[in-house]
Amino acid sequence: GESVGLHLPTLSVQEGDNSIINCAYSNSASDYFIWYKQESGKGPQFIIDIRSNMDKRQGQRVTVLLNKTVKHLSLQIAATQPGDSAVYFCAELNTGFQKLVFGTGTRLLVSP
Amino acid sequence: KAGVTQTPRYLIKTRGQQVTLSCSPISGHRSVSWYQQTPGQGLQFLFEYFSETQRNKGNFPGRFSGRQFSNSRSEMNVSTLELGDSALYLCASSALTGKSTEAFFGQGTRLTVV
Numbered sequence: 001g002e003s004v005g006l007h008l009p010t011l012s013v014q015e016g017d018n019s020i021i022n023c024a025y026s027n028s029a030s031d032y033f034i035w036y037k038q039e040s041g042k043g044p045q046f047i048i049d050i051r052s053n054m055d056k057r058q059g060q061r062v063t064v065l066l067n068k069t070v071k072h073l074s075l076q077i078a079a080t081q082p083g084d085s086a087v088y089f090c091a092e093l094n095t096g097f098q099k100l101v102f103g104t105g106t107r108l109l110v111s112p
Numbered sequence: 113k114a115g116v117t118q119t120p121r122y123l124i125k126t127r128g129q130q131v132t133l134s135c136s137p138i139s140g141h142r143s144v145s146w147y148q149q150t151p152g153q154g155l156q157f158l159f160e161y162f163s164e165t166q167r168n169k170g171n172f173p174g175r176f177s178g179r180q181f182s183n184s185r186s187e188m189n190v191s192t193l194e195l196g197d198s199a200l201y202l203c204a205s206s207a208l209t210g211k212s213t214e215a216f217f218g219q220g221t222r223l224t225v226v
Contacts, residue, residue, distance in 0.1 A: 043219050043220050044202070046215065046216070089155065095213070100155075102156075105154065
């Protein structure tokens with residue numbers, strides 16, 4: 001599809017496994033950190049966000065962890081399904097600027 | 113509730129031409145942002161509009177411009193097209209209620225410059 005690049009890091013997992021996607025961010029002043037999922041031919045879709053004063057937030061089958069000491073963000077997907085196959089982007093948001101700064105993305109491939 | 117609509121979906125233009133892309137945000141959303149997505153540079157912020165005013169601009173040349181209308185619909189224009197402008201152009205709308213950071217993206221316009 002047209003949405004993703006050709007040289008993204010790829011994480012391959014089996015259906016039912018837990019997946020962990022990592023991201024390093026650059027701006028300590030960002031207010032929020034957000035994960036987006038992009039399927040082929042579609043625009044990015046919001047998954048979950050975490051405010052900068054938190055270190056963990058859980059959603060449905062997903063958990064985001066924020067480590068501000070090392071500027072690291074991770075997305076954990078429980079019981080990964082084939083429908084989770086997509087490119088995942090982390091993004092930083094400074095609400096004062098309303099500008100998303102995206103990471104490079106990770107391709108998740110889920111095998112049945 | 114209708115999502116973000118971008119038109120056209122695909123466009124082929126020749127170097128030197130100009131192009132206008134359109135974005136209709138979700139009803140009630142007043143913030144519209146534009147992003148360029150390429151394999152080499154990833155997703156990069158172009159600009160953001162709120163209530164017809166450009167509030168932020170990314171690091172793109174002046175050939176890239178935009179505007180927002182009173183109904184929140186937005187257009188972006190690229191003049192004097194270059195081969196490197198070939199990309200997927202994405203529009204996102206946000207409610208900016210203070211309760212959510214969620215930006216809703218359209219499917220994008222795939223621009224090919226030949």
